[in-house]
Amino acid sequence: MTPLSAATMTKPKLRAPAGTADCHIHIYGPADKYSLAATAPYPPPLATVSQYRVKMRQLNIDYTVIVQPGAYGPDNRCTLDALEELGSAARAITVVTPDTPRAEIARMNQLGVRGARFMLLPRGSVVTWEMLVPVANLIADFGWHVQLQFDGRDLPNRIDMIRGLPCPVVIDHNGKFFEPVAPEHPAMQSLLRLLDTRRVWVKTSAPYETSKAGPPLYEDVGVIARSLIRAAPDRIVWASNWPHGGRDQIPDDAMLLDTLLDWAPNDMARQKILVENPKQLYGF
Numbered sequence: 001m002t003p004l005s006a007a008t009m010t011k012p013k014l015r016a017p018a019g020t021a022d023c024h025i026h027i028y029g030p031a032d033k034y035s036l037a038a039t040a041p042y043p044p045p046l047a048t049v050s051q052y053r054v055k056m057r058q059l060n061i062d063y064t065v066i067v068q069p070g071a072y073g074p075d076n077r078c079t080l081d082a083l084e085e086l087g088s089a090a091r092a093i094t095v096v097t098p099d100t101p102r103a104e105i106a107r108m109n110q111l112g113v114r115g116a117r118f119m120l121l122p123r124g125s126v127v128t129w130e131m132l133v134p135v136a137n138l139i140a141d142f143g144w145h146v147q148l149q150f151d152g153r154d155l156p157n158r159i160d161m162i163r164g165l166p167c168p169v170v171i172d173h174n175g176k177f178f179e180p181v182a183p184e185h186p187a188m189q190s191l192l193r194l195l196d197t198r199r200v201w202v203k204t205s206a207p208y209e210t211s212k213a214g215p216p217l218y219e220d221v222g223v224i225a226r227s228l229i230r231a232a233p234d235r236i237v238w239a240s241n242w243p244h245g246g247r248d249q250i251p252d253d254a255m256l257l258d259t260l261l262d263w264a265p266n267d268m269a270r271q272k273i274l275v276e277n278p279k280q281l282y283g284f
Helices: 049-059 077-089 102-111 129-142 152-163 186-196 219-231 253-263 267-282
Strands: 021-025 063-067 090-094 113-119 145-149 169-171 200-205 236-239
Touching (some): 021 049, 021 236, 021 267, 063 077, 063 267, 077 090, 077 102, 090 102, 102 113, 102 129, 113 129, 129 145, 129 152, 152 186, 169 186, 186 219, 200 253, 200 267, 219 253, 236 267, 253 267
Parallel strands (some): 021 063, 090 113, 113 145, 169 200
């Protein structure tokens, strides 16, 4: 595994309120314990719970959501082990397929898993759109949601399927528009209509993955984030996307937190995004 970048982090300008949750991180364990999937999109860094605890202290984070990374495919062991290590401070999102036994879903639910991840990008995907409805039907009884990551420009073609799912939906990374779009774009309007259902949530996170404008404010993605927060401040959560695997330049996590000073208009909105919405969505 590649070493985790030693890039320094500045001190955040935003003092995260008590109860803040970082709603999307990945944990990567030792290679001799957790084998990479054949579909792994890149060699991940070693990123352990102890390393992330340092990040929690730096950013004043109390809770986190561990998301099953593409590097491990459907093998959830590393994520579940990290969930157990972090205890009540964490929840997790794992990979579930239509063949996952109901007893295994029940076991993961007891451990603190709250959703099934659908990474629907060309690299590293082990689940497909065709699996989405069967898996949603499997997990709905447990109160889980499906977490979707795909190119948001495809939303007009997917909106009816997403709207018809029997469980809540969380959409990653401000919709992850590979080419950032204006608020009036049909795909952005589709995302806003999904938020109107009150069953769909969006993570305002990882702007560096799609922004052409770049740091510190990632203004092209910031336009999207501000539109989402303005439309549905009670259904937006924030995430660092630590440890930013597959990036040549590791973003400053404090700077990513500070984007909320620009994207969210006031302390009340930030309180919702950082504390109240994650508590409702993940049950902290």
